[in-house]
Amino acid sequence: MPDAKRQSTPPLFDGGSEDITIAILDGQVLTTHESLREARLHLLGDTAADAAPATGNGVQHGTAIASLLFGQPGSDATGFAWRCKGLVRPIYRDGPDGIIPASQEDLATAICEVIAAGADIINISGGELAGDRAMSPLLAEALAEAERADILVIAATGNDGCDCAHFPAAVPSVLAVGAVDIEGMALPSSNFGAHYAAHGIVAQGAGMAAAATDGSVMHPQGTSMATAVVSGAAALLIAAGRRAGQRFGASALRHALIAGAQSVDGPDAHKFLAGRIDLSGALARLLPQLPSPQKKEEVIMTQIALSDATNDEISPSAISAPLEIDTQVMPSISAQARGGSMLAAQPPQGSGRPPSGVTPSEEDDCPTCQKGSSAGGGKIVYALGTLSYDLGSDTRRRSLSTSLDDKSFYDPAALLKDLKKASNTYLAESIIWTLSIDEVPVYAIRPSGAFAAEGYKQLLSLLDDQLTEGAERVSLPGVLDGHVGLPSGLILPVVVPEFRGMYSWTTTELTKTLLAGVTADNLADREEAIGNFLERVYFEIRNPGQAPQDRALNFAATQAYQVERVFERALKENLQLDGIEVAKSPIARPGSDSWDVKLTFFNPMKRMEEARMLFRFTVDVSDVIPVMVGKVRQWRAY
Structure with missing residues (x-):
């Protein structure tokens, strides 16, 4: 088998073409690495070599992806599309605790920028686990803009080892990419499922030489690397078409790569999505007049030798924002620094992942895919x-x-x-x-x-x-x-x-219904106060209603008859609503999930003289439809 450190391309493809531009939305790129010094890279934003740190997970990841695509011949990390132009648009940064990830809105902005800069292919070796969240409308619009511009977006399915949606790979207009090992078997960490089955393929995600920030090469593993492989393949197909006098758009490329993939049978067939990438199969669909490659080595992207890379895996994960690096980056390997490692970033709050990323992604490590709290098993x-x-x-x-x-x-x-x-x-x-x-x-x-x-x-x-x-x-x-x-x-x-x-x-009708029969002199004040509370819940504290405290607050807003009792007392004392707070109830029945909704009022005429009035009512959200528990309580506090 050929040496994994010297990937070569057949004459038909020969590294792509200088008139093809591949954008990588990733970490910063260390362009001083031997494999990238002569690469035709255009750096968007603050991405110059002197601005990029010498170490760090973000720049390590970005440099590795860049080398898999643009690494120059004669170096230890030759890229698949080394003749092509590269647009480097960082979306990840390195912080003191690891990678500082991007939001979906950050990604959307980057997509729009590289579209305007003339990208033919957009490589996104990352993404966000969908879990129970909807995708950002800005990201959806940016992807739609790429489709209208006939630009192929290629994104990783993620490394959580589960049947779970990953944005943006789950979007039908995106070519989703899972990962297989050197033997063509699905990596245990590669995500799969119906989210990608109709518009996704798998490619090699292990055993390839990539640039490391210490100047050596490393052998990273994960769907990030497989995504770069497919982006390189797409660039080679575009180049072959242009040499034959034809121009392929995003839809044709996506269809050819999916239809030309090698199908897989057996109990694990679903983990291979539409199949393993087959460049000759895709080419036959785009240019049927050309003879198929006869030599095995001409069918690139399918058989690349695995070197003696270590099996230690380090999985960087986000620390705050949702968009995460989705590869398991192995320690940098060189004769001088074999066995070195990179520190993983801390996991996002509430992710359920262990504090260290130094664990392989197994199928039960996808916290957002675990359905949870209802009797029927769903969230x-x-x-x-x-x-x-x-x-x-x-x-x-x-x-x-x-x-x-x-x-x-x-x-x-x-x-x-x-x-x-x-x-x-x-x-x-x-x-x-x-x-x-x-x-x-x-x-x-x-x-x-x-x-x-x-x-x-x-x-x-x-x-x-x-x-x-x-x-x-x-x-x-x-x-x-x-x-x-x-x-x-x-x-x-x-x-x-x-x-x-x-x-x-309606807020107005609900308030009137609550106050029906009330003849107090301050009726108008009551209407205004209750309406103010409801509007604050609807607009100021709006939420998707999944977290238990959010469900408690939303349910409280629908139970305005309880709220009316609160405002009746508050208005008698000329108090105004100050704050709304939800906290876990310290006392709860067995099997319940009770939360206290607290309303704080103050006297605007006696701010410094009079204690604030607090009202509390408790909501049990353990069932699909919450219930109020006990009576409304009140007290004063400074």
Whole structure:
């Protein structure tokens, strides 16, 4: 087998072409490394060699990815597309505790910048575990912009060893990449599942020589490296096409790489997504007039020898923001420093990961994939928002047009009228129902079970309340169950709702109902105070309703009859609302999950003289629909 430190390319491909630009969104790149000194790299932002630190996980990762793509011939780390131009746009930085990750919004900005700079391919060897979160609308729009510009985005599925969504790899317009070892077997850490099966492939993610920041080479492992392999392959396909007088866009490249992949059978076939990358298979679909490579060594990207790299794995992880490096970077290996290591960053708060990243990613190490707290096994949600819908794909819209007036599809009132017809009610199941917070979709709603049909009828009724009665809010209790993609590229967590807890209301009408029959002189003041509390919950402290304290707060906002009692006392003493706080209740029944919602009031005329008034009511959120526990308590405190 060829030496892993000297990867070569066949004449047909020969390192790509100088008119092809690959953007890498990663850590900073140490361009002084021997393999990169002559590389055709353009550095965007503060990425110059003298600005990049000599060590650190972020620059180590960025330098390794750059060398896998652009490492020059004759060096110990020759890249697959060394003739191509490179755009280096850092999204990770090194801090005192390890890698400082990027947010999804940071990634979106970087994508837009490299699109404007002329990228043909965008390599993202990283991402964020979706867990129960929706993808940022800004990231969804940036990916849609790349698709409109016919730029292929290639991203890693992640190294959590689980069936779990990873942004942006789970977006259908992105070519998702999992990893296999030198023998072509799936790496245990490589993520898999239906999130990528239709638009993902696997490539070699171990055993390749990459530049290390100490000037030597290392042999990193993970889906990050496999992503660079696929980006290199895509560049070689573009180059082959241009030499043949043809230009391939993102869609054609993605389809060719997926359709040309080598399928895998057996019980673990799902871990290989659409199959192992096969450059000759992809080329045959793009340029069928060319003869297929005959020599085994001409089919690159599939058989690269594994060197004697150590098996120690270090998995960097994020410390604050969600976007994480998704590779297991092995210690730098050289004759002078064999056995050295890099310190892993600390895990994000609440991630459930061990404080040290020095552990291999096993299948049970994906904390955000563990469903948790309901009796049925799924994670509980209690959210507040507005109801909307999405028609799904263009194919779905066309199929619905045979039963519904397609002119009404984008007119909610007209569509609602169509759906409420007795013969069309069942079509509500063909629409993706969503809950939005501040007009941003955060959940898809999918009724399930024996009474699902009745659930869709209730969704129609709630939408009717919004459109005809002016309802401002809908409560959504339920259990998370998977994800669904929207045509915009946004991927939303799916909530199976508990309809006995779904209501719609307006703040004004709710307040009037609470105060019905009250004839106090300060009635207007009461209305204003209760409305102020509800608006603060809705806007100032809005949340996705997954954490138990958020569910307690959201439920409290729907139980305004309890709140009215609080304000009745507060207004008698001319007090104004100061703060809203949620804290774990120190006393709780066995099996409960109780939280105290505390409201603090002050007298604006006697700020320094009069103690603040505190009110507390307790909410048990252990079930899908929370309940109030005990009486409202009150006391004064300075």
